[in-house]
Amino acid sequence: MGKGRLLFAAAGLMLSAAATADTPALRDPLTDPFFAADQGDTRGVLILDDGQVVAKRYQPGYSDGNRFISWSMAKTVTGFLVGALVADGKLKLDDPAPIAEWHARPGDPRAAITLRQMMNMSSGLQHVEVGEPIENSDTNQILFVGGTNDMAAREIAKPLEVKPGSLWKYSSLTSLLLAEIVTRQLTTSHDPRVRAQAYRAFAEERLFRPAGITSAVLDFDGAGTQIGGSIIYMSLPDWGRFGMVLLDGKSPDGKTQIVSPDWLAFMKTPAPTYAGYGGQLWVNNPVPGEGQRYPGASTSVASAEGHLGQHVVTSHDNGHGRGVVVVRLGNTREDISAKVNGRVIADALNHFPRDAAAH
The missing domain is CATH 3.40.710.10 (DD-peptidase/beta-lactamase superfamily)
Incomplete structure (x- = not known):
């Protein structure tokens, strides 16, 4: 559902909209661009460098107590x-x-x-x-x-x-x-x-407990099949922990290998049929006629993405140690979300030094 418009007969699945007013206490040069008017309804942003929180911000009305729907990040x-x-x-x-x-x-x-x-x-x-x-x-x-x-x-x-x-x-x-x-x-x-x-x-x-994820709620259909393309809920910090697994397959503290290196490498390898997609995630390879998903960011970038501008984006070429994770959650019009949210995420990644040799 990351690319498509959805029938919102199930609009109740989305968290209710909160007030959009900003407050001076929340201003931060790294997160300000995510809350600009052209970004739609940004509800939460989390940026990790080498597993450490360097920026975190919510729209008023949201907090660590909220669980945010994955849509296609699932x-x-x-x-x-x-x-x-x-x-x-x-x-x-x-x-x-x-x-x-x-x-x-x-x-x-x-x-x-x-x-x-x-x-x-x-x-x-x-x-x-x-x-x-x-x-x-x-x-x-x-x-x-x-x-x-x-x-x-x-x-x-x-x-x-x-x-x-x-x-x-x-x-x-x-x-x-x-x-x-x-x-x-x-x-x-x-x-x-x-x-x-x-x-x-x-x-x-196999995933949530070793990653330290405690807020995950999985949705199932009437036959007991997990709606694995569309509906999982987690808090913003837990989406960040998930991002650390996506970054290098390891737990947030780096001590436990959760996803094997070979499998993660496969998932991040462009599909033979489309250069911008791997195995159930997006990659930042240039696509003829389309360019990069995150313009100007490293081709090492891999991302889980969902409808209405849900993003967990990773780069091991930026930042320090293990690399950078950027999480953006919200409700941005589908026809503009990939472009406008992709631009600010690329800028956030490029705020950190890029030195592949350091990783």
């Missing part, structure tokens, strides 16, 4: 959990995706879809992320209209549109299927409560 969380199962030997990146329904009928071309292709948003499945009119979006229909009892089943039933691995197409429902794959590896139960509990416990054990 995709990167899902990608980490897939990687944990790869590390355990339960999944293999270049094997056909273990969706039993695709393997039940001999000759089903969907049986050729690999986990790598799904991670790279190149499954080939028929999909409409952004519809015209908006209700024609597959994502909106399944998340908010008629698919909420079993979202994965609706997506599993989709036919191929093109050969797997031949076309990049952003799909929140591909990420949902990745969450379904994770769930099926954890339990054979069809009880939604058992499935949800198994997924939640796995996420706690």
Whole structure:
């Protein structure tokens, strides 16, 4: 959902808007640009250098007590959990995706879809992320209209549109299927409560607890599938802790390797079908006709991003020690958020020295 407009029949999922008035006590040269009028409704900013907080600011009405919705930043969380199962030997990146329904009928071309292709948003499945009119979006229909009892089943039933691995197409429902794959590896139960509990416990054990994240709330559909492309909630400090994992795969104190270096390197490697995207996250490689997502920032930049201007952005080429994490959360009009929020985030990253040799 990071690129698409959403049907806000579920507007209650968003935190209520707070007053936009600024106060002199909150002024800071590093965070001021995030709260300029052209940035939309910025609700919280956190900047870490080598794991230390160097700037933090909320819009009045928000605090550490709030949990902020991820929208598509959830995709990167899902990608980490897939990687944990790869590390355990339960999944293999270049094997056909273990969706039993695709393997039940001999000759089903969907049986050729690999986990790598799904991670790279190149499954080939028929999909409409952004519809015209908006209700024609597959994502909106399944998340908010008629698919909420079993979202994965609706997506599993989709036919191929093109050969797997031949076309990049952003799909929140591909990420949902990745969450379904994770769930099926954890339990054979069809009880939604058992499935949800198994997924939640796995996420706690393999990601949240070692990262020091205590505020995470995962949302599930009626079948107990985590809505892994779209809906997770965390506090601003915990999104910062998540950013430290995205930075180098380690816990905030640097002592625990949470995501294996090989898996993180894969996630940050541009997809063969699109230079600006890796494995369930965005990369800052220049894209022909588009340029960089964060103009002028290092090509080492990797980011989890979500609808309406949610950003967790990392650079190991900037700052000191492990590098820099910038978190921006808010509610910015979708047609301008990537451009205006991307510019101030790039400026914030470039506020810190860039010396790749130091890292």
